Amino acid sequence: xLLKIRREGTSWNGHMELRFHSKDITDESFDLQDMxxxxxxITFTDPNSVRDxxxxxxxxxxxTGELMGNADAKLERPGHPIRLLGTWQLRxxxx
Numbered sequence: 001x002l003l004k005i006r007r008e009g010t011s012w013n014g015h016m017e018l019r020f021h022s023k024d025i026t027d028e029s030f031d032l033q034d035m036x037x038x039x040x041x042i043t044f045t046d047p048n049s050v051r052d053x054x055x056x057x058x059x060x061x062x063x064t065g066e067l068m069g070n071a072d073a074k075l076e077r078p079g080h081p082i083r084l085l086g087t088w089q090l091r092x093x094x095x
Contacts, residue, residue, distance in 0.1 A: 003067070003090055005037065012037045014044060025050055042067065049073070053084070065092035 002017040014032035028049065035044040039061075046055040059069030067090040075082040 001088060001090065005035075005042075016044070016046065018046070018049070020050075042069075051075070055084075057088070059088070059090075066090070 001019075004015040004017075006013055012035065014035040014037075016028070016030060016032055018028040020027055028046065030046070032044040033047070035042065041061065042057075042059045044057050046053075046057070049055050053073040053075060055071050055073045057069060057071050059067040061067055067088075069088055071084075071086045071088060073084045075084075
C-alpha cells in the first residue's frame with residue numbers, strides 16, 4: 001500500500017496504490033475522492049476493490065511520519081453477510 005498525500009491550495013488530495021503481489025488479483029491505483037485529513041486522523045475509501053468490495057480506511061497519526069489504522073468492508077449476501085476487518089501501518093518515505 002502506497003499512500004500519497006499532497007496539499008493543493010487550501011485542500012488536501014490523496015492517491016492510493018495497492019499491490020497484491022498475486023497473478024489472480026489486479027493491482028489498484030486511484031485518486032481518493034472522499035479523503036478527510038484532520039490533525040490526528042485520516043479517513044478514505046477504496047470504492048471498488050477486490051470482488052467489488054468498498055473498503056473504508058480509518059487511520060490515526062500517533063507521531064510524525066506514521067499512520068496506523070484499520071480497514072473495514074462488508075459484503076451483503078442473503079443469509080450470509082460477510083464483514084472483513086484488517087489493520088495497516090504506513091511510514092513516511094522520502095523520494
